[in-house]
Amino acid sequence: MRVTWGMMLDNMLSGMNLSSAAMIRYQNQLATGKRVQKPSDDPAGVVRILSLRATLDQVETHLSNITQGQQWLAVTEAGLGRAADITAQALDCARRGSSDVLPQAARETIAAEVSELLDALLATANSRHVDRYVFAGTRNRDVPFNFIGDPPTGYAYAGDAGRLSWEMEPGVTQQVNVPGESLLGPAMEALISLRDNLLTGDTAAVSSTDMTAIDRAHSVLLTAITDVGAKVRRLDECEAGLTAVRHVVFDQLNRYESVDMAEAIMRLQMAEASYAAAQGATARIIRPTLVDLIR
Amino acid sequence: MRTTFFGYELARRALATSQRSIDVAGHNIANASTPGYSRQRVITTATPPYTVPTLIRSGQAGQVGTGAEITSIRRVQSAFLEAQARMVTSDSGAWSRRHEALSRLEAVTNEPGDSGLHALLDRFWMSWQGLSTDPASTSLRQAVTASASSLADGFNRVDRQIRALQTNADEMVRADVYRINSLADQLNGLNQAIRLASGVGDNPNDLLDQRDVILRDLAQAAAVTIREYGDGSIAVAIGGYDLVQQYGVNRLATVNQPGTGFAQVMWEGTGVPLSARSGTLAGAIEMRDTIYAGFLADLDIIADTIAAEVNAIHRTGFDLSSPPETGRDFFDTTVSGARGMRLSAALAGDVSLIAASAGGEAGDGQIAVAIARIRTERLAGLGEHTIDDHYRGLVAGLAVRGQEAERVMHTQELLSRQIDNQRSQESGVSLDEEMVELMKHQHVYTAAARLLTAMDEMVQTLIERTGAGR
Numbered sequence: 001m002r003v004t005w006g007m008m009l010d011n012m013l014s015g016m017n018l019s020s021a022a023m024i025r026y027q028n029q030l031a032t033g034k035r036v037q038k039p040s041d042d043p044a045g046v047v048r049i050l051s052l053r054a055t056l057d058q059v060e061t062h063l064s065n066i067t068q069g070q071q072w073l074a075v076t077e078a079g080l081g082r083a084a085d086i087t088a089q090a091l092d093c094a095r096r097g098s099s100d101v102l103p104q105a106a107r108e109t110i111a112a113e114v115s116e117l118l119d120a121l122l123a124t125a126n127s128r129h130v131d132r133y134v135f136a137g138t139r140n141r142d143v144p145f146n147f148i149g150d151p152p153t154g155y156a157y158a159g160d161a162g163r164l165s166w167e168m169e170p171g172v173t174q175q176v177n178v179p180g181e182s183l184l185g186p187a188m189e190a191l192i193s194l195r196d197n198l199l200t201g202d203t204a205a206v207s208s209t210d211m212t213a214i215d216r217a218h219s220v221l222l223t224a225i226t227d228v229g230a231k232v233r234r235l236d237e238c239e240a241g242l243t244a245v246r247h248v249v250f251d252q253l254n255r256y257e258s259v260d261m262a263e264a265i266m267r268l269q270m271a272e273a274s275y276a277a278a279q280g281a282t283a284r285i286i287r288p289t290l291v292d293l294i295r
Numbered sequence: 296m297r298t299t300f301f302g303y304e305l306a307r308r309a310l311a312t313s314q315r316s317i318d319v320a321g322h323n324i325a326n327a328s329t330p331g332y333s334r335q336r337v338i339t340t341a342t343p344p345y346t347v348p349t350l351i352r353s354g355q356a357g358q359v360g361t362g363a364e365i366t367s368i369r370r371v372q373s374a375f376l377e378a379q380a381r382m383v384t385s386d387s388g389a390w391s392r393r394h395e396a397l398s399r400l401e402a403v404t405n406e407p408g409d410s411g412l413h414a415l416l417d418r419f420w421m422s423w424q425g426l427s428t429d430p431a432s433t434s435l436r437q438a439v440t441a442s443a444s445s446l447a448d449g450f451n452r453v454d455r456q457i458r459a460l461q462t463n464a465d466e467m468v469r470a471d472v473y474r475i476n477s478l479a480d481q482l483n484g485l486n487q488a489i490r491l492a493s494g495v496g497d498n499p500n501d502l503l504d505q506r507d508v509i510l511r512d513l514a515q516a517a518a519v520t521i522r523e524y525g526d527g528s529i530a531v532a533i534g535g536y537d538l539v540q541q542y543g544v545n546r547l548a549t550v551n552q553p554g555t556g557f558a559q560v561m562w563e564g565t566g567v568p569l570s571a572r573s574g575t576l577a578g579a580i581e582m583r584d585t586i587y588a589g590f591l592a593d594l595d596i597i598a599d600t601i602a603a604e605v606n607a608i609h610r611t612g613f614d615l616s617s618p619p620e621t622g623r624d625f626f627d628t629t630v631s632g633a634r635g636m637r638l639s640a641a642l643a644g645d646v647s648l649i650a651a652s653a654g655g656e657a658g659d660g661q662i663a664v665a666i667a668r669i670r671t672e673r674l675a676g677l678g679e680h681t682i683d684d685h686y687r688g689l690v691a692g693l694a695v696r697g698q699e700a701e702r703v704m705h706t707q708e709l710l711s712r713q714i715d716n717q718r719s720q721e722s723g724v725s726l727d728e729e730m731v732e733l734m735k736h737q738h739v740y741t742a743a744a745r746l747l748t749a750m751d752e753m754v755q756t757l758i759e760r761t762g763a764g765r
Binding site for chain 2: 001002003004005006007010011014036038039040041042043044046047049050051053054057058060061062064065068069132136137138139140141160162164165166167170171173257
């Protein structure tokens with residue numbers, strides 16, 4: 001075999017280029033911490049990375065929806081709880097006021113007490129989460145419940161029966177609001193009627209219609225509270241599930257995306273060693289030629 | 296009878312032969328690193344012997360040698376290796392263009408990155424999810440228009456950059472045509488010079504080397520087939536059509552295509568389109584018309600699908616105006632494709648016009664939920680894939696082809712190095728060898744000079760001792 005000058009130089013040069021290219025690649029990996037710099041580095045991996053990122057983003061969005069839903073339901077639950085307390089107190093008032101032996105003045109005192117309860121009920125019915133009224137359906141930027149007249153003779157509902165449904169899991173929406181008017185309206189009407197009947201001293205009405213109405217309104221509220229509790233539990237379960245998914249996805253993403261430092265450093269060192277070897281060999285071979293030896 | 300001065304001529308020939316051999320070794324050494332140079336060898340033969348010209352042979356031993364002479368100076372070269380080198384060069388020309396196109400596309404799409412279209416799409420769908428939880432919120436509405444604008448900008452930007460790359464590829468096509476024409480002219484000139492030299496019986500070694508170098512350059516631009524003529528000239532054809540003929544050349548010309556304005560390559564004055572199989576010219580045309588154009592078309596499909604799907608749902612929704620209005624487009628679709636993707640101007644100016652509500656109530660976000668759900672829908676227009684899937688498929692296709700191009704380029708490089716090595720083994724200058732050659736002929740020269748001295752001394756002895764001239 002004839003070995004020529006150009007061959008030797010070419011081979012040595014390409015050897016050095018090869019190992020310096022490897023060095024650059026591992027240096028890049030180490031500097032950025034990313035295993036995949038461009039799609040062609042790992043075609044299958046890139047697709048996995050992109051879809052894992054999309055999944056991660058979706059999970060994050062759903063988790064944030066759930067958090068908002070939980071807050072919304074917490075406000076709702078508290079409001080309904082207060083309303084149930086109020087109806088319970090009103091029931092107590094009605095029981096006391098229904099007694100025929102009570103002087104009218106005492107009944108009027110009880111009526112004043114009911115008026116207070118009515119105001120508290122109105123405040124509760126207008127509960128807000130940040131800037132939205134939770135019992136107003138989808139028309140929730142404006143105050144939903146207003147009393148008509150002073151003292152109130154009825155109420156006006158400015159909200160609607162719309163549903164607030166948010167996506168909590170991929171493809172699954174959940175309603176987070178409760179129908180405000182059908183839950184709180186009867187209680188208001190019952191309280192107004194109780195107050196009026198106490199003022200007029202109509203104990204028969206107080207003990208029959210009013211007590212029945214208040215009792216019904218109370219049990220409606222209790223059912224709603226149970227219902228909201230179930231929703232909260234469902235959201236909690238959802239959250240736990242999604243958090244687990246997020247952990248897994250995050251872990252996988254890391255595995256695809258991040259560089260294995262130990263491996264990259266080892267490979268970089270190998271590339272450095274072969275680069276140094278190529279340089280050394282070049283230096284040794286280039287020097288002596290026959291030209292140096294004849295003289 | 297031997298003539299008295301016979302030896303002088305013999306010594307002269309020996310001196311001349313070794314001198315010329317040293318010259319050739321010097322030429323080889325001088326061109327040790329000249330690209331495409333083939334080492335030259337001196338072919339020395341013994342000169343015709345001197346036979347005593349008598350009919351009746353005397354008792355003398357016949358056929359006296361008369362020395363040596365140089366019959367030719369020949370380059371050491373393998374036509375087979377040259378042809379192989381040309382083939383590999385053509386292929387790697389095409390693949391290097393392909394690789395360049397794909398890696399530029401990778402750079403433009405910037406996946407997996409935070410500013411890639413995939414990330415922008417993610418953010419777009421997420422902003423609708425966000426809006427669905429509080430549809431009347433101005434800040435969430437602004438988040439939707441902001442993410443939609445940056446998505447549209449992303450599509451516009453990628454489109455613009457790829458179009459710039461396409462224009463760049465078109466310039467490469469024109470430059471390659473120009474280069475091929477100029478190489479054809481050079482080949483034509485060399486053909487003439489070689490014909491002249493061969494006509495008088497010379498070996499035009501250096502001209503042949505030059506022609507091989509030019510042929511390799513040409514092969515890089517386009518795959519060529521070569522026919523040789525007896526007078527030393529060659530004809531070179533690209534895709535079956537002669538570029539260089541024994542006498543004269545056919546040039547290539549570019550014609551601007553209607554619409555795109557890109558160059559179409561034709562044979563000048565004929566209207567026959569060029570059909571190049573490989574080489575950088577074919578690579579650049581593929582880059583421009585297949586790789587870039589194909590990616591642009593795919594992006595257009597995705598952009599149009601997003602705009603159409605979002606608009607279809609958005610039109611059914613109601614905005615925050617009082618009374619609520621409906622039937623408005625979210626994306627402006629006056630210009631279709633990735634280049635024309637744009638948020639509707641009215642919406643961009645007034646976020647309250649986003650129609651998030653299905654029934655007209657401000658707090659209702661059903662439309663926002665429906666739009667956010669487009670992300671997971673399998674769409675008939677995308678072959679029953681989701682938009683995300685389709686885009687990922689596009690990136691995956693790019694990645695697989697990019698990886699293949701890189702691998703093939705690497706293989707081609709190895710192959711071409713191997714052929715270069717073989718060629719170098721055969722035709723390259725080995726300095727050691729030339730030094731040995733130099734020493735050998737130097738010694739021959741010294742010996743020949745010594746021969747001359749011996750002859751001279753002999754004649755001197757003859758003249759002086761016999762008293763001639765005394």
